[in-house]
Amino acid sequence: MTGAPSTDRRRFLSAGAAVLGAAASAPRWLPAAARTPRTPLPEHVFGLGVASGDPLPDGVVLWTRLAPDPLNGGGMPRRVVPVEWEIAADERFAKTVRRGVAPARPEHGHSVHVDVRGLLADRAYWYRFRVGGRLSPAGRTRTAPHPHSRNRALRLALASCQNWQHGYFTPYADMLRQDPDVVLFVGDYIYESAPSATAVRRHEGSGEPHTLEQYRNRYAQYRTDPELVALHAHTPWVVAFDDHEVDNNFAGEIPQNPRRQRHHAFVARLTAAYRAYYEHMPVRATAVPSGPHIRMHRRLEFGRLVRLNVLDTRQFRSARPATQARAKDPARTMLGARQRAWLLDGLHHSPARWNLIASQIMMAEADLRAGPGKLWYCDAWDGYQAERNALLKELRRVRNPVVLSGDRHLTMVSDLKEDFADPQSAVVGAEFVGTSVSSNGDQDQAAFRAEWDPRRADNPHWKLVDAHRGYHLFDVRRDGIDARVRIVDTVARPSAVTGTLARLRVEAGRPGVAVV
Template structure:
């Protein structure tokens, strides 16, 4: 993969509508007799668009969901619908690589997840779906490099925290122009908050989602954002969830307010939330939920250049501490024993030059107390200090670890230290906490720096703090990772002006991050 944008790929971005029109008129892959035999469906079944995800050297997941009335449960009949799919090497589908038929079942909201295999490594492909005579838009995706590939570059965009009510998802318009090979989304794809009359854009419904239909409606609303839809249609996503896809600050099967959400009721809410998440994400069948459980931690390889370990920091964690002593309790776990072993084994045995760790919440210390003493966020890794500190010690034996996080609605870029009690202890890695797509809206920068700059002296490992909305862009090469903090001037309007706030670099073999 490469971060360079070829003329052909740029032409696709500009000419997607024309290509779709040509494809729609051709209807290349389904005989007329089969089309005539299809059941009639309401118009607009592909209104939620298309997406792809979890690229492999020989395959990728392609996704759509049939939903002609997306904000009212979907609007589909309670039947199974055959959906033809096609993947091609060219945008006009003259060189078809794979095709087949999937079945959109009402059980899963008529979502379609096709795990396409038999593709060539490191290649761009185009894909589309067809059901009941209706054709989806054309999507574009890309496979991972060959397992033996060790050169080239990989462009990764890091995104998180997109609150519909706080603003438009305009950072995706700039992300699209930067043409990443893959988008890493590390949590808070939706927010479960109630509709607000004073919001920039009002949430659908009348309250928080609890049922499957309510969660489906919330996801459908978010998917209607045009910039998010375009980004999904033009690059594969690798996704994980944090808390707001279910309930703020939940831990395992414990809600943030157990006095208001009895256990059985919250288990039912988890079951609904996880199913709706699966239905709307381009993930493999390994992520099909089992009631209130879903398998999301997984590993993706990008040749020998990068290994990406995607964590699940919600399902297996102990309940959050409520004191400093509790945060240092060695019995608390963020990952659970099985996931922790999986992560450490994957890091220690990795053949990759760069070992990336997607963590939904910040790993580096955030000491909120100005001056003597410490004060931490207990929902982050600071609340699970024994496990975090042991993991950082293990980083000493890992080749080029880089943690990619979200949650904070801020850009917080740090060195990872072996021991945060000793500021001069060894640096063992780097962490990029990406700012939000829209959550917190347009923050008052002066007020932010007045609050946070005084804490810099107590957190010498911090390299950059900022409160603009946006995302991070990484160009990964064998000798370095070049990072850009891309921000927009506003998310309160449907259009915004993007810029590069800062450039940073991580050099291979030299743990830590520096401003360029």
Template sequence: MRAATPIPGISDGVFSLGVASGDPLPDGVILWTRLAPEPTSGGGMPLRDIEVDWQIARDEKFADVVRGGTQLATASFAHSVHVDARGLEPGRDYFYRFRAGDVLSPVGRTRTAAAAGSAGGQLAFALASCQDLQNGYWPAFDAIAADHPDFVLHVGDYIYEYDPDSDYADRRHTAPEKPGIDQLQTLADYRNRYGQYKSDPALQAAHLAAPWVVTWDDHETENNYAGLVDESGDTGDKHQDQATFAKQRAAAYQAYYEHMPIRAELDPGSPDLRIYRRLSFGDLLTLNVLDTRQYRTPQPGSPADGIGAVSLGRDNAAGTMTGAEQEKWLVDGLRASRSRWNVIAQQTMMAQLHGQLNGSETLTNLDQADGYVPYRTRILSAVRDSKAANPVVLSGDIHCAWVNDLRVDFDRPETPVIATEFVCTSISSGFFLVSEDFVRENNARLNPHVRYFRGDRRGYTRVTVTNDEWRSDMRVVETIEKRTAPTSTDQTWVVEAGKPGASRA
């Protein structure tokens, strides 16, 4: 690293958002930071580009530095930094830091993936999603940091777009430029909201502890959007035509890129950003990370709350959640895989979930795969026919934890289980279904493939994978009403290699 030289306008507090790493490869990782002494009010940086130094070392004291360089933090990207650091050794821990002028960042731990072709071993990671800052605190992230996982997999809803409204005075959202419509619309709106979320010490601790693999869901842009169609049921100032919404999506996607340790190529001003990708961890596991928002068709029937008749999803022959190109990419990857475990990481629940209230017609959440049944049937058929070993689906979104048997046809429970789905509960977002008893009663009658459900606690899922076994600990925090709270394992579910379906440990 070059000699420390003070830079006018750069002082303590410039690394207020911490540091992060992500998208581990056998020989490299993405290193991230953003210079932002005033993160919730535009960043507070001079309107010029700033040189930022970076280092990677084998030890936390940086006595054994193995890589380093200088990256430009540009004003056009909110002074964010993305370093694609290569030339590292596979399957080992590293430590990294940044310096702007004479100010050093915190030190983060990262880890590379196992070498291609390496057999066996063990992989430990956390599955997380849905962290509505206004709904409470994030002790789950402190627990994830304490686990020191190989990586954290975040499947969406990293921020929420809603107007300020919280029972906690220190967790009221930043005010958007146009309040009263519960939406963020401008690049400044999204940047300030990310600045607020990433200022949280528990979230920073989880980023410091391990590399992350991220994908978005809807709230990073707008609730329940689909492609270039904004939220169903929007009227008045909330409703936007596709051209206007494309501008909002471009702002949302740029802010997401600016704040995530993700390996992606952003074209500023474009409403498109490819983030679906595939990561491998030796021969043990292949991780297919999907984007089921950017390319999906609108929910059938366009219900204002996402809930509608089961028939709408079953008849949605033209519907898709991934788009044709991404679907082909996924299927081709499954067919070619020789990994011991093959994982599909996506946003909303894959399994069928039907419900009845007081003997009414059978309803479902059409924003989930139940709104796109022919698409789901194709995906699960492809999973089965690809012969990919030990498929597992990982999901979030629904703010409660589930373990589900997956079948090509859920209406035929006598047919074989082809995979298991684990759905993590939320980090803090509220449980929004009618009641736990209602869900359990409906599951017993209508959803026999559900093996586990819990909705009253927030938390995450802790996963340990070996050649012979997949182990998911359903982790729950005691309360989100305090910054710190105990975390415990509610239940543990195991999938044995070669035997589709999960069993309670």
């Protein structure tokens, strides 16, 4: 993955760009059984689009979901439906390299997850699905470099927090034009909030989702956003969930408000939410939920350049601290013992030049009280300080660590300090907290500055703080990471003016980040 534009990589910038060519050649690639006449399914059976994710050097996950009536449970018959799939080396599908049939099962919302293997490393591929006489839009994906490859560059886009009601997903149109090798989405893919009459776009349903069908409907609504559909069809994604995929600020099996949700009811809600999450994400079978549990922490390699450690900061954490003092309790955990050991082992034995950590919530300290004393937002790592500080000490022995996170609905770029209580403490890494795609809508920038600028003196490790909507774009090379904060002027309408708010640089072998 070079990260640089090329002719063949730029040709496919639309979810449906290859549909006409695909339709013309369809009979050549269908198995004999698939050519048998069947009752045609509704025209919009592929209305939620296609996607790919978790690229490997020899494979990638392909996804779609059959849902002709997406906001009403999907609209599919209660039976298993065989779906043909094909992946090719060219956008006209003249060079098919793999094909097969996958079952779309009613118990999985008629979603399809194909874990394709046997592909060549660091290559672009095109894929599509067919069922009941209907052909899906074509998608484009890319495999990771060979494990021993000293690839020159990787272009990665960081996104999070896309609230349907707060605005259109306009940053994705610009992200598509920037042609990243991979999109890293670190949480809040949907919001569980009830419909609002004053919203830019109104959530479906009549309240918060609790059942499997209600979560399916909410995901399906988000999956109809045209910018999101197009980007999923163009670039492989690596995804993680945060709290709003289930319930705001939940921790393990503890809801935000235990008095309003009894334990057995919340476990049922977790079970439904995790099932719907799996059904709508391009992830492997290792992520198939088991009741109220789902395996999402995992590791992806991009040659010898990047190791990406994707964390799960929700399922294994202790309850959110009720007081500031309890944020320092050494018994409190964000990751749980097994995940923490897994992370440290992966960091200390990494062959990669850059070790990226995808954390759904902010790791650097954010002292929200201007002047004497401290005030922390305890749903983030500030609420789990003993474990956070121990991890930061370990980063001193890790090669080029960089944390990529979200959640805060703002851009906050920081140096990571070994001890935030000591201003003279060593810098051990860098963190990029990506702004939201649409959450919080178009903020009043003057009001934001009036609130946040007085806090800068108490947080000298902050390098950039801003409240525009957008995403972060990284060009990772062996000598350094060049980052751009890409923003839009509005999410209140379907189109926006885009631009670069800031450029930043992380030098290899020199912990920390600088504004260019």
